[in-house]
Amino acid sequence: MKSAVKIMFLSALFAMCCLSGNARAYEYQGVDIRGFISQGYLQSTDNNFFAETEDGTSQFNEAGINFSAEVSDRLRLGVQFLSRDLGTIGNNEVILDWAIADYHFRDWLGLTVGNMKFVHGLYNETRDLDMVRTFILMPQSVYIEAWREAISSIQGAGLYGDLGLSDMGSLSYDLQYGTVNLDSDKGAARLLEDQWPFGGMGLLVDVDRIDVDYTYAGSIRWITNLEGLILGGSTWGYQFDAEATTLLDTTNPTARALMQSNPALQALADPLGAYGARLMLSPSEFGVETVSYTASMEFMWRNLVFAAEYMRTTYNIEFRNSPLFNTLEPVLGANGVAVQDGTIEVDRFSSVGYYTSLAYRFAPWFELGTYYSVYYPNEDDKDGEERVAKGLDDQDHRGWLKDIALTTRFDVNENWIIKLEAHKMDGSAILLGADNPVPEDPAEDRYEEDWYLFAAKMTFHF
Amino acid sequence: MKLRSIPLIARIVLAGIVFSAFGGFIVPAGHAASEVMVVANDSVPLESLSRDAVQEIFLGRKTRWSDGQKITLATLKEGEEHGDFLRMYVGKTPHQFKNYWKSQVFTGRGKAPEAFTSPDELAEFVTNTPGAIGYLPQRAYQNQLKSLMIE
Numbered sequence: 052m053k054s055a056v057k058i059m060f061l062s063a064l065f066a067m068c069c070l071s072g073n074a075r076a077y078e079y080q081g082v083d084i085r086g087f088i089s090q091g092y093l094q095s096t097d098n099n100f101f102a103e104t105e106d107g108t109s110q111f112n113e114a115g116i117n118f119s120a121e122v123s124d125r126l127r128l129g130v131q132f133l134s135r136d137l138g139t140i141g142n143n144e145v146i147l148d149w150a151i152a153d154y155h156f157r158d159w160l161g162l163t164v165g166n167m168k169f170v171h172g173l174y175n176e177t178r179d180l181d182m183v184r185t186f187i188l189m190p191q192s193v194y195i196e197a198w199r200e201a202i203s204s205i206q207g208a209g210l211y212g213d214l215g216l217s218d219m220g221s222l223s224y225d226l227q228y229g230t231v232n233l234d235s236d237k238g239a240a241r242l243l244e245d246q247w248p249f250g251g252m253g254l255l256v257d258v259d260r261i262d263v264d265y266t267y268a269g270s271i272r273w274i275t276n277l278e279g280l281i282l283g284g285s286t287w288g289y290q291f292d293a294e295a296t297t298l299l300d301t302t303n304p305t306a307r308a309l310m311q312s313n314p315a316l317q318a319l320a321d322p323l324g325a326y327g328a329r330l331m332l333s334p335s336e337f338g339v340e341t342v343s344y345t346a347s348m349e350f351m352w353r354n355l356v357f358a359a360e361y362m363r364t365t366y367n368i369e370f371r372n373s374p375l376f377n378t379l380e381p382v383l384g385a386n387g388v389a390v391q392d393g394t395i396e397v398d399r400f401s402s403v404g405y406y407t408s409l410a411y412r413f414a415p416w417f418e419l420g421t422y423y424s425v426y427y428p429n430e431d432d433k434d435g436e437e438r439v440a441k442g443l444d445d446q447d448h449r450g451w452l453k454d455i456a457l458t459t460r461f462d463v464n465e466n467w468i469i470k471l472e473a474h475k476m477d478g479s480a481i482l483l484g485a486d487n488p489v490p491e492d493p494a495e496d497r498y499e500e501d502w503y504l505f506a507a508k509m510t511f512h513f
Numbered sequence: 514m515k516l517r518s519i520p521l522i523a524r525i526v527l528a529g530i531v532f533s534a535f536g537g538f539i540v541p542a543g544h545a546a547s548e549v550m551v552v553a554n555d556s557v558p559l560e561s562l563s564r565d566a567v568q569e570i571f572l573g574r575k576t577r578w579s580d581g582q583k584i585t586l587a588t589l590k591e592g593e594e595h596g597d598f599l600r601m602y603v604g605k606t607p608h609q610f611k612n613y614w615k616s617q618v619f620t621g622r623g624k625a626p627e628a629f630t631s632p633d634e635l636a637e638f639v640t641n642t643p644g645a646i647g648y649l650p651q652r653a654y655q656n657q658l659k660s661l662m663i664e
Contacts, residue, residue, distance in 0.1 A: 124583045129621045149621045168620045176620045183612045213574040278604050
């Protein structure tokens with residue numbers, strides 16, 4: 052069924068490319084039809100970046116087609132289907148990217164219902180649209196690839212509008228509330244499994260199901276009277292519960308101590324440890340509350356675009372498994388983990404990230420861009436030492452990612468774009484363990500601190 | 514990490530970036546300014562507009578005239594007048610303007626303005642479309658359409 056949808060989607064996209072003839076937007080009985088196809092290639096010197104990039108991969112693409120129509124002066128309907136792939140993320144499944152009914156009462160008040168693009172920072176809404184930006188990969192400090200599906204679109208309702216401020220410029224605002232369908236085997240769940248705060252003591256989770264209670268997002272942009280300067284602030288929040296298979300890594304000393312403290316598991320600790328096995332325990336539940344704030348600035352002067360953004364995301368996690376945690380309470384307590392009513396509450400922690408970018412268009416066909424991006428998964432552990440001390444990682448550079456990027460963009464014609472991009476990376480935060488397995492040779496490091504990532508991408512749009 | 518240890522394909526990408534970066538610096542990008550005037554359909558209930566209002570209108574932030582009539586945008590696809598109008602009144606280059614509207618369209622936020630290859634086509638559209646606003650070369654179209662004074 053899924054492959055049939057994929058074939059229909061690609062056929063429709065291909066047909067539209069052909070029908071549009073001069074490769075401009077196609078219109079049929081008042082319905083505008085537009086689309087895009089991007090195909091990229093990623094290659095890294097070390098570390099796999101969300102795909103098998105060390106060997107070079109072309110599992111890096113996006114394609115979308117949208118239909119929109121103005122039903123009346125104030126009512127607009129639209130829908131976009133999207134397919135994307137990045138290693139094991141996306142796998143070119145066709146999804147409903149957005150589907151909206153938009154009623155524009157006044158310039159200062161509009162109502163959107165349906166599946167809307169999620170507002171976050173300056174560029175989150177357009178992150179699938181390679182043709183509207185300079186860079187291939189967005190700065191990972193603010194637009195983390197693993198979170199992409201979680202903050203791509205929101206199902207619910209939103210208010211938006213533009214307010215004139217006379218001599219002060221104008222304000223644009225967006226308020227959104229609803230929910231998001233999160234898959235247990237996609238980026239956000241994989242990142243959570245990977246960065247699980249109890250990984251250091253061998254207590255792991257494999258997420259089976261996620262239920263998002265609510266999601267909200269808000270954004271405000273001040274289009275100042277200083278030509279080209281936009282200042283913005285945005286926030287989003289999540290509350291979700293998840294069910295997960297609980298696993299004990301029997302090679303981990305703390306996990307082994309946990310097993311040996313329990314009469315039922317005692318006898319299994321040594322034999323399973325010898326095989327490096329993971330012991331499946333009773334299922335756990337956990338609740339995650341996330342709140343994120345972003346401050347943004349964009350300045351356009353002629354062909355120059357300068358942007359800077361800062362994001363801080365706070366996580367509050369509760370881990371619930373009454374029978375297991377009550378049983379293991381003495382050992383957990385000895386390891387500094389407090390159990391209350393079968394629940395472990397993780398100390399609230401925050402990730403921070405920021406970047407500055409500069410792009411200049413030298414000619415209608417050529418643009419050059421660069422950015423410097425910094426990300427810390429835990430702002431209180433910027434040197435990664437605490438992660439190592441807690442046993443979460445054995446390499447401190449998992450505590451940061453600093454990225455210097457250089458991009459060239461060639462607009463071959465109105466519809467075709469080619470980009471080449473190089474990244475010099477320092478650190479290995481955000482990389483997923485699932486993409487970077489433990490090497491067979493114990494002398495080899497799992498992650499490299501200094502590495503390069505190269506990207507090439509070609510996009511067609513109409 | 515030594516550069517020599519970088520795979521061949523990645524070195525080609527890197528060489529392409531460096532080569533094109535230098536190539537880009539020697540490409541001229543400027544041109545002389547032309548004179549454009551903002552024109553509107555006779556139904557538009559205004560004789561003048563502020564520069565900020567022109568910007569808000571052409572970026573889709575102001576969508577109705579003071580009498581509630583819907584604003585319909587008309588733009589040129591390319592040319593000197595197109596570039597000059599965008600630079601003077603909208604604060605964007607043609608490329609930035611095009612990208613702005615692509616972002617609106619591909620995120621479900623709006624419908625792109627009507628774009629015309631020739632000023633004649635644009636003039637005809639504005640003349641025949643209630644609530645329409647556009648821009649034209651001043652010399653060739655003076656006194657042919659209702660023009661709005663920009664304050």
